[in-house]
Amino acid sequence: MNVVSVVTPVHGAAARFLPDAYASLLAQELPDGWSWEWCVQEDGSGVRAQECLPADDRRIRISASRAGGPHVARTMAFARSTGRYVKTLDSDDQLTPGALARDLAVLENRPSVGWTTSRVVDLLDDGSTVSFELSDPPPGLLARGSAFAFWAEHHRPQVHPATLCVRRTLLALLGGWMALPASGDTGLLLGLDALTDGWFIGETGLVYRKHAGQITAHPDHRDGVEWQARMSLIREHAQAVRAWADDAESP
Template sequence: MPALNVVSVVTPVHSGAVRFLPDAYASLFAQDLPGGWSWEWCVQEDGSDVGAQSCLPAGDPRIRISASRAGGPHVARTMAFARSTGAYVKTLDADDQLTPGTLARDLAVLEEDASVGWTTSRVVDLLEDGSTVSFESSDPQPGRLPRGSAFGFWTEHHRPQVHPATLCVRRSLLALLGGWMALPASGDTGLLLGLDALADGWFIGGTGLAYRKHGGQITAHPDHRSGAEWEARMSLIREHAEAIRAWADTRVQPPPEPGP
């Protein structure tokens, strides 16, 4: 059974990003939660000799560090989820930072309306000099994201309308999907579209994440947006989402009328 009044923050980290963990921790430590709520931070080392423990305080029992065989960030996220206990699961990449009040806003939406399965929020870029900048985005209006709307936008533009690095998810939905798609990249987009196939989401208009821009991130790789790997990733993400949508549609259809 999930732990009541706990939100699990899951963070994959490899050796190249471990230096960013203190900033991620500081942003998590500064979060104010509703009365009776707490967070746990499940940090998953992607491979051996990552050294996350050396960068984080030893005296905070909410930090839970473990390691698994190298499989990429989406496998590491799923392994962190496997160790988590919270009723809600929040993603936070090692090189990113939560903005003040993010967890409280996520919890307020999910606790208020049981029909909302997941939340996302606005993002700003965090530059190497420490400044943040807004960018022209396709953010929807704050509020409910009807089931299927994320897939419709992605189908037209081949990119998500909302940023999957800001997801906060009901544990039962994440378990149903088996965590993140085990892809070298875009596994979080695959998860977003899977969630969108199952339940309404909610877009929080306030900024929820400072997304660090640096040369070592996966999105800077030349194969990220074109080529054979990109085509295979997009094809599987589409097939995955369409299969879940078809299954979900059969679950919500009314039963047939009885015969004469």
């Protein structure tokens, strides 16, 4: 059986959202010969994710590690995973029906593509959703280097890194997510972009829950000394990976 690994970090306050994430996994229909495993990583003690999820689904693998933030927890979940492809899913988000099958169709049929992303809708507190399709690229190939070029000009990623599905070998090469208090998924996205082409899937693949407890709501997320340090390291990392890849390709 081929496996796609779904990795999910969770801290105590967000554990209550896990049943919705699980329901979205149950709704996935995969091609013949494929299954998913769900590696849930508790970020610190006292999370008690097992109380929110069924104990009899062997596809769910829960573990815990010292508190290090969501990107460290994602990387620890990746360390326990076994799949050929690795899909990120935050504990407060939900996959749309068909999301995993669409990721697999691209990665199985296009060997030169290393990663996929997809369209996102925001889920608001009142249950309504908001789409930002006007900022999305056209569906299809994301040429190597294009994600960095957009980020460098606009100071934000064009595609949502919370939708990434990645070839395992590439994720291992980059060491997982960047160990930052925030934006580690953007760092991963730009590292992947420095190595290979990506693919943007035009169908909505993720319902992204907006709430006060998420790290993107922190006042330091988009401004200040910490933000400047994060952006500087993400830039340096992407440029270094690109230079290494270019050197490796040179005769």
